[in-house]
Amino acid sequence: xxxxxxxxxxxPVAALVVLLVANTVASPSFLAITxxxxxxxxAPIDILRMTAPLLLVALGxxxxxxxxxxxxxxxxxxxxxxxxALSYIASSSDPESPVTVLTAIALALAxxxxxxxxxxxxxxxxxxxxxxxxxxxxxxxRGVAMLITGGMITTVNSEPFKVLGSGFWLGLPVAAVLxxxxxxxxAFVVRRTALGMLLEATGINPAASRLSGVRSKTLTWTVYAAxxxxxxxxxxxxxxxxxxxxxxxxxxxIELDAILAVVIGGTALSGGKFNLSGTLVGALVIATLxxxxxxxxxxxxxxxxxxxxxxxxxxLLQSPRMRERLTAATRRPVATTPxxxxxxxxxxxxxxxx
Amino acid sequence: MATSAPARAPRALKMPIRLDRRYLPVVGxxxxxxxxxxxxxxxxxxxxxxxxxxxxxxxxxxxxxxAVGMTFVILTGGIDLSAGSVLALSTxxxxxxxxxxxxxxxVIPLAVGAGTVIGLAHGVMVHYFQVQPFVATLxxxxxxxxxCFVIAPESIAIDNASFVSLASWVQIFGGWRMSxxxxxxxxxxxxxxxxxxxxxxxxxxxxxxxxxxxALLMGLPVARTKVLAYVVSGTCAGLGGLLFAMYSxxxxxxxxxxxELDAIAAVVIGGTLLTGGTGFVLGSVLGVLVLGLIQTIxxxxxxxxxxxxxxxxxxLLLIFVALQRVLTLRRT
Numbered sequence: 001x002x003x004x005x006x007x008x009x010x011x012p013v014a015a016l017v018v019l020l021v022a023n024t025v026a027s028p029s030f031l032a033i034t035x036x037x038x039x040x041x042x043a044p045i046d047i048l049r050m051t052a053p054l055l056l057v058a059l060g061x062x063x064x065x066x067x068x069x070x071x072x073x074x075x076x077x078x079x080x081x082x083x084x085a086l087s088y089i090a091s092s093s094d095p096e097s098p099v100t101v102l103t104a105i106a107l108a109l110a111x112x113x114x115x116x117x118x119x120x121x122x123x124x125x126x127x128x129x130x131x132x133x134x135x136x137x138x139x140x141x142r143g144v145a146m147l148i149t150g151g152m153i154t155t156v157n158s159e160p161f162k163v164l165g166s167g168f169w170l171g172l173p174v175a176a177v178l179x180x181x182x183x184x185x186x187a188f189v190v191r192r193t194a195l196g197m198l199l200e201a202t203g204i205n206p207a208a209s210r211l212s213g214v215r216s217k218t219l220t221w222t223v224y225a226a227x228x229x230x231x232x233x234x235x236x237x238x239x240x241x242x243x244x245x246x247x248x249x250x251x252x253x254i255e256l257d258a259i260l261a262v263v264i265g266g267t268a269l270s271g272g273k274f275n276l277s278g279t280l281v282g283a284l285v286i287a288t289l290x291x292x293x294x295x296x297x298x299x300x301x302x303x304x305x306x307x308x309x310x311x312x313x314x315x316l317l318q319s320p321r322m323r324e325r326l327t328a329a330t331r332r333p334v335a336t337t338p339x340x341x342x343x344x345x346x347x348x349x350x351x352x353x354x
Numbered sequence: 355m356a357t358s359a360p361a362r363a364p365r366a367l368k369m370p371i372r373l374d375r376r377y378l379p380v381v382g383x384x385x386x387x388x389x390x391x392x393x394x395x396x397x398x399x400x401x402x403x404x405x406x407x408x409x410x411x412x413x414x415x416x417x418x419x420x421a422v423g424m425t426f427v428i429l430t431g432g433i434d435l436s437a438g439s440v441l442a443l444s445t446x447x448x449x450x451x452x453x454x455x456x457x458x459x460x461v462i463p464l465a466v467g468a469g470t471v472i473g474l475a476h477g478v479m480v481h482y483f484q485v486q487p488f489v490a491t492l493x494x495x496x497x498x499x500x501x502c503f504v505i506a507p508e509s510i511a512i513d514n515a516s517f518v519s520l521a522s523w524v525q526i527f528g529g530w531r532m533s534x535x536x537x538x539x540x541x542x543x544x545x546x547x548x549x550x551x552x553x554x555x556x557x558x559x560x561x562x563x564x565x566x567x568x569a570l571l572m573g574l575p576v577a578r579t580k581v582l583a584y585v586v587s588g589t590c591a592g593l594g595g596l597l598f599a600m601y602s603x604x605x606x607x608x609x610x611x612x613x614e615l616d617a618i619a620a621v622v623i624g625g626t627l628l629t630g631g632t633g634f635v636l637g638s639v640l641g642v643l644v645l646g647l648i649q650t651i652x653x654x655x656x657x658x659x660x661x662x663x664x665x666x667x668x669x670l671l672l673i674f675v676a677l678q679r680v681l682t683l684r685r686t
Contacts, residue, residue: 070488128675131433131488132628136675139615140668146661247661256492269486301507305500311493312479319483 008266011317012281015264015310019288026296039168043291048172051287052179053078053234055280057254058261059183060227062279063190065262067220068203068271069123069130074231074258076141077112078251081235083148084108086245089156101160109232115141116228120221138255145247154245165240175237182233186226187276196274199223203271261286264314379625379678380637386670387640390647398654404529406650408536414646415535416441416594416601420617421624421638422546423590428621429550429563430583431630432480432487437591438613439498440469442606444595446502448517449510449605458517465599466592472498473588477581491584495614502607509606512599521600535597542593546635559583563630619667620645623674644670 004010023030023043033042057074064071085108092100115137122133167174190196201209202216210216234254239245263269264285265278289310293303316322395402411418420437427434444465451461472494479490512518523534550556558579561569570576599605624641626633648666652658 122672126676126679128679129628132622132671132675135615135618135622136668136671139619139671140665143661143664143668146659147665151659151661256495259488259492263489269488299503301503302500304496305504308493308495308497308500311489311496315485315489315493316479316483319479319485321483 008275009278009281011314012264012266012278012285015314016281016285016288019285019292023288023292023295030295035171038171040171043295045173045176047284047287047291048176048180050290051283052173052175053237053251054254054257054261054287055179055183055283056230056234056237057227057251058258058265058279058283059186059276060223060230061255061258062262062265062267062274062276063186063199063223064130064227065259065267065269066199066203066271066274067216067223068206069220069224070259070269071119071134071224071227071231072131072255073115073119073134073137073141074227074234075251075253075255076138076145077115077228077231078235078238078254079142079145079245079247080115080148081108081112081232082239082245082250083145083154083247084111085161085236086154086156086239086243087148089158089161090154095156095158096160098160101158104161105236108236109229112232112235113225113229116225116231117221119228120224123224124217124220142247145245145250149245149247151247153247155243157243161240162243163240164236165238165243175241178233179237182230183276183280190276200272200274203274257286258283260311263318264311266318376632378681379674380634380640382674382677383624383637383640383644387644387647390644390651394647394651394654401650401654405531408529408531410643410646410650411536411539412531412533412601413649414642415533415539416598417613417616417620417645418539418639418642419542419590419594419597420613421620421642422542422635423587423594424614424617424621425546425624425626425633425635425638426550426559426583426590427487427587428618428626428628429559429630429633430580431563431566432580432583433491433618433628434473434476434584434587434591435488435491435614436472436476436494436498437587437594437617438610438615439495439502440472440588440591441595441598441610441613442502442608443472443498443505444469444592445599445602445605445609446505446510446607447605448596448599449512450506452512452514452517453510458514458520461517462596465596466589469588469590469592469595470585471588473585473591474581476588477584480584481577481580499607506605506607509604512603512605517600518603521603533601535600538593538597542590543635543639550635555579555582560631563632565631616645619671623670625674625678627678 020031030043033040033044035041057078060074061071085104088104088107089095089100092104094100119134119137122128122136123130126133163174164178165175169177190199198209198214198219201212201214202219206216231251235251238250259269261282262274262279263282265275265280265282267274267278289307290303292298293306298306317326391402400406420441424434424437447468448461448465451464452458476487476490476494479485479493480487483490512521520534525532525537550559558569558574558576561572561574562576562579562583566576595610598609602609620641621633621638622628622641623644624633624637624639626637645667648663648670652660652663652666
């Protein structure tokens with residue numbers, strides 16, 4: 001039981017379960033999944049689809065945060081990606097042809113990768129603080145997106161592009177399949193090779209890891225480029241969902257949601273140790289939370305307040321001070337068993353922060 | 355952040371010889387501001403006129419107040435993402451209470467006090483629970499915005515006679531105009547300057563930002579200072595909301611979306627380092643003026659679309675950050 005309580009996924013999963021239970025109580029058919037025309041339908045499937053863009057952005061964010069950085073520009077990149085893809089499709093002679101759509105996607109992703117590389121350049125080569133380096137693109141990026149769309153909301157009709165947002169593959173939403181697929185591949189690459197450990201080393205102590213032969217600069221650069229690419233993909237999913245590129249509102253505050261997902265998942269903003277599974281649960285929690293608000297009948301106007309209370313509760317529960325109290329409280333009744341060496345890991349993690 | 359701490363010690367020793375370096379970013383901001391005035395003045399008639407300059411202050415009084423508060427928090431090495439939302443909350447509280455018939459003498463302290471309370475909560479979360487400033491104030495941002503919607507989902511006009519007369523108070527000398535909002539903002543800037551440079555609290559703010567561990571070992575009241583910095587920022591956001599309510603004569607829950615970013619950008623352009631410990635309130639004011647002037651130039655140009663504002667602000671941020679980077683690199 002104590003091990004279960006200590007597991008890094010315990011609190012996020014508990015939050016998710018609480019939300020799902022609350023939803024099921026409010027509307028008993030919440031968890032029901034029906035099959036229609038060979039596609040799965042139902043609230044859980046909806047949640048999976050809504051999680052997709054956030055999951056992609058949060059995935060990039062986790063890697064960036066692992067290297068002690070942060071990427072505030074992902075929301076702007078989302079807007080740029082949608083603007084590029086839809087402007088290209090709208091201006092082409094044949095919006096329905098798959099070639100046009102694939103070119104548009106490639107163009108958008110290439111530009112977003114470039115934007116990520118730019119962030120990485122500022123952070124790793126010029127050594128500018130991540131928060132301010134990405135703040136530059138956060139402000140300028142939406143302006144660039146407006147420039148591309150000419151200040152208007154570009155809308156298109158293109159069946160092949162629409163598949164990205166509302167299509168189904170093997171009965172599951174294409175968006176979800178894509179996002180979870182990318183997530184699985186990245187998680188596999190990061191955790192089954194030394195890459196993840198090297199990233200953690202960079203985050204825990206950049207100087208020491210560089211001295212021991214880790215290519216910190218290249219790694220940092222790579223994660224920002226990856227974050228840009230994933231945000232670009234998320235932008236495609238978002239714009240394909242609405243079939244419109246809104247430079248002002250596409251991906252608005254998604255960077256904050258993504259950072260929340262990462263934090264809820266138990267990755268500290270101070271860098272170093274990260275866990276992708278936590279981010280996955282965090283993204284699901286946020287998407288479910290948004291869904292809950294409508295299911296339970298809370299006015300959408302109150303959503304931010306509700307979000308704030310959940311965030312405050314989760315961050316306070318995860319704060320070092322509160323954890324000390326909690327572990328002290330759980331340890332006291334079973335003081336006869338000698339303390340495991342685990343608690344030693346805790347002062348270590350606070351030391352990184354100081 | 356931890357790695358840069360040891361590098362700071364030798365820098366402090368050299369301070370007397372290189373004192374002017376501290377002022378370089380601020381001087382840079384001033385030069386940019388002057389250049390913009392010169393370029394604007396040569397391109398458009400009536401650009402450098404008392405009316406335009408007065409409007410620059412009148413339109414940005416609330417942002418100046420936000421930037422002053424933000425400077426305190428950033429100097430301690432933190433950040434306050436809630437400023438825009440707290441500003442909105444303050445406008446909504448003002449408008450809603452005035453609509454309910456409360457006298458301004460009660461409403462005004464309440465609106466500003468709402469900011470103070472939220473700031474206090476941030477400070478407590480950041481210092482006592484060791485929540486990252488970014489996350490704590492992010493939660494505060496959602497909280498304040500949500501509270502706005504609970505109080506009033508729609509825009510409320512302010513028609514209380516004494517509040518309107520306070521808001522429309524204008525002092526005119528020659529072509530210059532000064533609204534009550536500008537007067538309050540300027541008084542606050544003066545106060546901020548005095549507090550940072552001539553009080554024990556101000557010195558401690560710099561010390562905490564320069565190196566929290568060292569400040570703690572020196573026996574400085576780190577806890578109180580950090581919490582107070584967030585209280586100052588929250589109060590400033592509350593006051594900024596009051597000024598915005600006076601300026602727009604209404605309270606609306608969607609005002610000030612992303613305004614905290616403008617405030618942060620102004621502070622950075624004004625030469626304050628986001629790592630904390632270096633920077634000036636007056637620099638932040640210059641930063642706000644630069645941002646306001648970009649807007650003015652784009653309005654004067656007429657043919658340029660408003661989104662160029664964002665791009666220009668981004669480019670300016672880049673230039674200033676790169677400049678700061680070069681300066682700090684040379685110093686170490």
